Amino acid sequence: MALRRGCLAWQSLALLLVLESVCVSAHFSFPLRISPALVSQPRLVSPATPKDIVGLSLASDPSGKINFMAMVDNLEGDSGRGYYLEMMIGTPPQTLNILVDTGSSNFAVAGAPNPDVTEYFHSVLSTTYQSLGIDVTVRYTQGSWSGVLGKDVVSLPKGINGSFVVNIASILESDSFFMPDIKWHGILGLAYRTLAKPSSSIETFFDSLVEQQKIPNIFSMQMCGAGLPTTNSGSNGGSLVMGGIEPSLYSGDIWYTPITEEWYYQVEVLKFEVGGVNLNLDCTEYNSDKAIVDSGTTLLRLPDKVFKAVVEGIVQTSLIENFNNEFWTGLQLACWETTEEPWAYFPDLSIYLRDVNSSMSFRLTIKPQLYIQSVLTLRTDLNCYRFGISPSSSALVLGATVMEGFFVIFDREEKRVGFAVSNCAVVNGVAVSEISGPFSTKDIAGNCIASNLLREPVMWIISYALMTFCGIVLLVLVVLLLLPNRRHRDDPEVVNDESSLVRHRWK
Numbered sequence: 001m002a003l004r005r006g007c008l009a010w011q012s013l014a015l016l017l018v019l020e021s022v023c024v025s026a027h028f029s030f031p032l033r034i035s036p037a038l039v040s041q042p043r044l045v046s047p048a049t050p051k052d053i054v055g056l057s058l059a060s061d062p063s064g065k066i067n068f069m070a071m072v073d074n075l076e077g078d079s080g081r082g083y084y085l086e087m088m089i090g091t092p093p094q095t096l097n098i099l100v101d102t103g104s105s106n107f108a109v110a111g112a113p114n115p116d117v118t119e120y121f122h123s124v125l126s127t128t129y130q131s132l133g134i135d136v137t138v139r140y141t142q143g144s145w146s147g148v149l150g151k152d153v154v155s156l157p158k159g160i161n162g163s164f165v166v167n168i169a170s171i172l173e174s175d176s177f178f179m180p181d182i183k184w185h186g187i188l189g190l191a192y193r194t195l196a197k198p199s200s201s202i203e204t205f206f207d208s209l210v211e212q213q214k215i216p217n218i219f220s221m222q223m224c225g226a227g228l229p230t231t232n233s234g235s236n237g238g239s240l241v242m243g244g245i246e247p248s249l250y251s252g253d254i255w256y257t258p259i260t261e262e263w264y265y266q267v268e269v270l271k272f273e274v275g276g277v278n279l280n281l282d283c284t285e286y287n288s289d290k291a292i293v294d295s296g297t298t299l300l301r302l303p304d305k306v307f308k309a310v311v312e313g314i315v316q317t318s319l320i321e322n323f324n325n326e327f328w329t330g331l332q333l334a335c336w337e338t339t340e341e342p343w344a345y346f347p348d349l350s351i352y353l354r355d356v357n358s359s360m361s362f363r364l365t366i367k368p369q370l371y372i373q374s375v376l377t378l379r380t381d382l383n384c385y386r387f388g389i390s391p392s393s394s395a396l397v398l399g400a401t402v403m404e405g406f407f408v409i410f411d412r413e414e415k416r417v418g419f420a421v422s423n424c425a426v427v428n429g430v431a432v433s434e435i436s437g438p439f440s441t442k443d444i445a446g447n448c449i450a451s452n453l454l455r456e457p458v459m460w461i462i463s464y465a466l467m468t469f470c471g472i473v474l475l476v477l478v479v480l481l482l483l484p485n486r487r488h489r490d491d492p493e494v495v496n497d498e499s500s501l502v503r504h505r506w507k
Contacts, residue, residue: 066160066215068246074158075100075223075238077183079298079373079388079400080230083223083238084184088155089168090126094119097184100221100240101296102265102410103397105195106138107205109186111147111170116178117185123170128153136169138197141297143177149202160242164212166205187296190219190410194263206242206412215243217413221295222249226404227369227427229376230298230386237424250407250420255362255435257353259415260449264292267417268354269396270361270444272306274313275347281309283448289394293408293417297399300371300389307391310349317347328387333375335384342385343368343427351402355438356416358446362437364419366405369432373401405433 076097077083084097089109096109096119110120123129134149147169155163171177171186188205189195196202203211210217225236239249257267269286272279288303302310311328326332336342346368352361371388388401405425409418425433 066243068241068244069248071159071241072239072246072249073237074156075221075240076236077225077238078228078230078236079223079225079404081179081182082184082296082298083236083240083400085159085188085240086157087188088157089121090123090152091128092126093155094121094126096121096186099184099187099296100190101187101294102190102221103292103294103296104138104140104187104189105191105193105204106136106169106187106189106197106202107166108136108138108145108147108169108171108189110178112172114171114174114178116180116182118183119185121168121170121186123150123152126152128165132167134198136198138169140177143175145171145174145177147171147173149198154205156242159240160209160213160215162213164209166208167202190295191264192262192412209242213243218244218409218411220245220249220407220409220418221403222407222422222424223295223400223404224422224424225400226422226425226432227374229374230388245409249423251423252421252435254407254409254418254420255353255437256356256409256411256414256416256418257362258356258358259412259417261290262412262415264290264294265410265417266290266292267398268448269351270354270441270448271350271352272310273350273352273363274310275317276350277313277317279306279309279313281306283445284450286396287449288396289450291396291398293398293403293410295400295403295408297397298388298401299397299399300401301392301395301397301399302389303396304391304393306396307389310389314347319345330387330390333377333384333386335377335379335382338381338383341383343372346372351398352439353419354441354448357438359441360438361441361444362419362435363439364402364406365434365436366402367427367430367432369427369430370405370425371401406435 075083075085077099082099082101084099086095087098088095098107098109110117111123112120114120123131129150129152131148131150135146136149137146138144149167149169151165152168153163154166154168190204190206193200193202193204193207196204206217206219209215220241221239223236223238225238228236239246241249245254260266260268269291270283272281272286285303285305315323323334324332327334334342348365348367349371350363350365352363355361372385373388375384375386377384405422407420407422409420411418419435421431421433421435425431
């Protein structure tokens, strides 16, 4: 989740006040020299800010069981702090907002008071709550929580009709998980049960929904924050469609890429272009460790080598000279006058994914409006922006920066992820995302996913096996120490003849 994974809540009022006070106190020349032929006036850039600024079918079912239109606009939020869904939990129902995260598998809600959440689930007030007495801890790229596992009844006001029973973790303690000013009170992990804690035997929310409500094993998602401030009022909107696809939310064709492994929604990235120029990296660099589609990650996260190549490509392709390094690393905001939009100065970015026909690929293109992201400040004469891409020590993560441009289908039944152009990916009347293809993959390796046996679930198994082995060895040693000395006290040097003969033969 780039909670984890992307710093969903990164800008508090205090930060804004600091930004305001510094900007007011000193106007200094814009360090980003723009081609004089295009722009004659200098611009301003904000001072350094804290590092944490860097960081989510048919229109209706013929049976009448699923009404996809009822799920349209059932999400609220923004790319900076995540998109959340309203749920009703327990009996009588308690209404909570739940973050939608395709990069984890546990369903968990605040189960105790927390200074960063306005509401929490009172399990003692629910007559249908059943504690399972199982402790659970989940760690994300950013933040972690611990709690206890239970079961209760859940319903979705803007979702599948009826109620169903699911596993639910009550969060009792957390560290950097909930953030100031967020409007959600828990997390809905929609990845595979392989990632579920404390073990993959825990049935996930969506598995329970599919089993009990008999809906197709597919869901789709639209996040409508393109071009809007990353910390808006939380009302950007979006849609989570469970059980199918809603055609009114996208335009054009749906392009599918295979899910290469069922844990995260792992896909295979083949190529990356900046301004139409291929980075010319080995395709395994894009998939080092893994490449996943994750709504809980704020940014587009790239392995270090890929990130450096993308930044270099943007610098060489853009109309801006000598861009401050702090902007790329998330330590600075770049600001322009309100009458000017900076997006024309930056290139398009394109990501190639392997098609379900493995000999072909298709291309996702995001415009600068998606990765040069508006940020709210207290200045009325300036518009400030952040870089919507960050480096990653391991995975490539297609987070909100990319997902806000597309309607994304998680087709678990057919083991594939689909992309179509989102009808809300429009800024000032201009579409900010494109899909094109097919393209031949004859010049690309047949498999761009580096062999890596040390996947997280395997590591857990190895760890448990080693702990068990060590425990057995320790137990044997303790038993041996406690056994009485079997030598005769009156003649400690006596040994039987046979052992003595054997010993002497080998001398």
